[in-house]
Amino acid sequence: MPSVSSVDFTIQPTHEATLPITDLTFRRGYGSFDFLYVIDGVPMFIDDHLARFHASSRLLGLGPIPSQEQLKAHAHDLIDANGGGTFGLQLFLTAGDPLDGFTPQDARFIALTVPAATPSPDAFESGYRLITHQHQRDLPEAKTTNYFTAVRLAPKMREMDANDVLYHDGERVLEATRCSFFLVGEDGTYVTAGRDILPGVTRLNTLRALRHAGLPVDERDVALNEVGRASEAFVTSTTKGVMPVLAIDGEAIGDGRPGPRTREAHALLKAHRAEWARAYQRP
């Protein structure tokens, strides 16, 4: 279990780390966010995460933004202070304490470590069940602290025995609350939404692994009625990797079991992650 986190680069016990109640990210739900998975002391795909954290912070007009070099060095300081291991590392850039209570200024940087278990092999075979909900996240290209709809829908999700909620805009399938969404088309192409979604880091690395293997991928608008015709579907996320989607709103996808294309994506991502971790050199 990680036990220390940081506020403005000061490492301290997580249960003692605090934020002023004047900070707008608390008061107005406006801040940028990212989530890294540290596995055996290695911050997986850290450069992709820090590039996105920078992009999200710029889209929100938050700053000053610490440099990616500074953030990377600090991530390693935090990993060392926690004695390495496997855990989640949440990054936040806040909106500060403007007198008008509305205009971001003098951002704080917060790094919060949280437990993150390694998924069991059973998890892949059990797969995910999704329910759908019409919702388009505001400023979807940015990863933010605005999980209002996701938290609100969590009780309904549990009641329906689902693992996540799949957002659509009435015409197009977009993404789940904490995962990116893929389906396998009739011709075997891997299809995922090409816009109006979060640029998921695991989504990106799954696409890289599929393309590197010469498999057909298509990033484009995905019509809602394509989902029922898909032979397979899966989600990708930082901690779950490639996770088969076996049913949506109670309707089975394909034969309701993880399919061969999903297994292939899973194996390719797994190999890509292992290769990335082997080649990783800390700064």
Add this chain to the structure above:
Amino acid sequence: MPSVSSVDFTIQPTHEATLPITDLTFRRGYGSFDFLYVIDGVPMFIDDHLARFHASSRLLGLGPIPSQEQLKAHAHDLIDANGGGTFGLQLFLTAGDPLDGFTPQDARFIALTVPAATPSPDAFESGYRLITHQHQRDLPEAKTTNYFTAVRLAPKMREMDANDVLYHDGERVLEATRCSFFLVGEDGTYVTAGRDILPGVTRLNTLRALRHAGLPVDERDVALNEVGRASEAFVTSTTKGVMPVLAIDGEAIGDGRPGPRTREAHALLKAHRAEWARAYQRP
């Protein structure tokens, strides 16, 4: 200037008051909120605000919720600790620190005092200019910390020299980011959205004052195309009271000056507020 606030009912200097970084309201933008205007030591319409704060907290599934009696007594402790005066009092119920990072539990109660100036009489004559934006707040009946869209649009609002952003859903006019919206129909009726909006406390008290004076009011869906035909429009808010809307998206409403029906609503609300304050007895 108020100088003290409170965390879990412990009064302390505002600049020293903090929240754990593990609290979900910070991490996920999920918390209930309310805003009281304290005028010369009197927490205006406090019972309406506390009833709404309770309703919002229940809608969000947050708790335990302190009783309205406890909150009212504490508001007076805070007013006394600040030496009375005129200021804003922001109330928050947070989502606590669940281990799963997603399921609210063991809410914290935060009371933050902020400066709030008395509006000048000039402000009424200068009026408000609005710009429109298509957006439906999630769970609109609850007042929450989710001001993501409002904060995001603030630079555009300033660029367009506007005072607030009026939300619509493509068919119906709803509300502004921090005000309720009224228009005066062709027959002189005061019209305001009847659903899918925040139950504004000043909106409620304006409706009470209008009805008490025997004036015609209508709470119903307001079509977007009614706005251009309105002879007058105004917004209501806790600090602004009744504020004339003189233009929307650069198009003048009526003759572009505060109209007689708006002046009447303004005077009726002002009298209602004064009467309420005179009759108020602290617990």
